[in-house]
Amino acid sequence: MTLVLKEVTKRFQEHTAVDRLSLEIPEKEMFGFLGGNGAGKTTTFRMILGLLDSTEGEISWNGESIDYDKSHLIGYLPEERGLYPKLTVKEQLVYLGKLRGMKKHAILTELEYWLERFKVPEYMTKKVEELSKGNQQKIQFISAVIHKPELLILDEPFSGLDPVNVEMMKEAVIDLKDQGTSIVFSSHQMHHVEQLCENLCILQKGSPVVHGALKDIKRSFGKKNLIIHGDIDFSFLKDFQGVTSYQKGAQGCKLQIDNEQVFQDILSAIQGKGFIRKFDLEEPSLNDIFIAKVGASYE
Numbered sequence: 062m063t064l065v066l067k068e069v070t071k072r073f074q075e076h077t078a079v080d081r082l083s084l085e086i087p088e089k090e091m092f093g094f095l096g097g098n099g100a101g102k103t104t105t106f107r108m109i110l111g112l113l114d115s116t117e118g119e120i121s122w123n124g125e126s127i128d129y130d131k132s133h134l135i136g137y138l139p140e141e142r143g144l145y146p147k148l149t150v151k152e153q154l155v156y157l158g159k160l161r162g163m164k165k166h167a168i169l170t171e172l173e174y175w176l177e178r179f180k181v182p183e184y185m186t187k188k189v190e191e192l193s194k195g196n197q198q199k200i201q202f203i204s205a206v207i208h209k210p211e212l213l214i215l216d217e218p219f220s221g222l223d224p225v226n227v228e229m230m231k232e233a234v235i236d237l238k239d240q241g242t243s244i245v246f247s248s249h250q251m252h253h254v255e256q257l258c259e260n261l262c263i264l265q266k267g268s269p270v271v272h273g274a275l276k277d278i279k280r281s282f283g284k285k286n287l288i289i290h291g292d293i294d295f296s297f298l299k300d301f302q303g304v305t306s307y308q309k310g311a312q313g314c315k316l317q318i319d320n321e322q323v324f325q326d327i328l329s330a331i332q333g334k335g336f337i338r339k340f341d342l343e344e345p346s347l348n349d350i351f352i353a354k355v356g357a358s359y360e
């Protein structure tokens with residue numbers, strides 16, 4: 062069960078929102094689909110969902126065109142809330158589950174399971190408008206997965222959730238992936254993507270500026286972070302050869318450096334200047350890579 066996008070393009074009059082995008086997302090995969098505002102993510106989702114026709118290219122599921130009559134195939138958690146405020150959670154999910162071709166008893170069994178899992182069984186009979194933003198997000202998530210879709214598109218699934226609920230939903234998402242669901246995961250919160258996705262792409266003006274396995278992307282980025290804590294004025298490192306960025310922190314500084322030789326040079330340069338509590342070389346974060354790649358093409 063693999064989602065394949067082949068040279069997919071979407072033009073709105075003169076504007077190209079998605080530009081010859083090719084992707085492959087197999088089952089049991091959580092693929093990070095990233096990009097700055099207006100990069101073309103939602104337009105891509107709408108084409109996968111059949112809500113928009115592509116101008117060119119092909120989208121297939123398991124080697125065939127997506128059959129939109131199979132309403133149970135895809136689950137979508139959009140960034141915007143789309144629940145009916147006046148309905149109870151039960152009425153809401155029974156309605157949405159039936160649209161997905163489910164029988165009422167199957168919907169209620171699944172709904173009970175998810176409300177228990179999210180530790181809110183009492184919400185069954187509450188109106189959506191009575192729930193907090195974060196708890197509405199849980200219900201919206203349940204509505205995206207209640208029919209056990211084979212392909213799940215999650216757009217900012219953790220928005221509005223407190224850290225405890227983020228962890229709870231992350232576990233749920235990982236379980237769905239392990240059970241075989243292909244998941245497209247989109248977020249502007251890079252640390253979540255870094256934790257959940259092995260493969261990803263970063264879209265810029267409709268086409269990928271970065272695409273592949275996260276560990277390869279990090280390796281090929283080259284630059285690393287150097288974290289230094291100590292009782293020294295580190296500001297001279299701003300202009301140090303091989304330092305590409307300098308961030309002052311409460312306990313010292315965070316530098317982006319070109320390579321490990323720069324690490325050695327800085328170590329020699331600060332020796333004897335004062336007390337050093339921390340001197341750590343770290344892989345670049347996905348956030349660093351995103352800013353470098355997306356920022357670079359804005360410049």
Ligand SMILES: Nc1ncnc2c1ncn2[C@@H]1O[C@H](COP(=O)(O)OP(=O)(O)OP(=O)(O)O)[C@@H](O)[C@H]1O
Pocket residue numbers: 073076077078096097098099100101102103104105
């Ligand atoms: N119906 C439309 N008509 C004309 N232009 C559109 C339409 N829908 C989207 N666009 C344009 O296509 C581009 C991509 O938009 P899209 O909503 O896909 O971006 P996005 O990556 O989802 O952004 P964000 O992270 O801000 O939600 C934007 O420049 C947007 O203005």
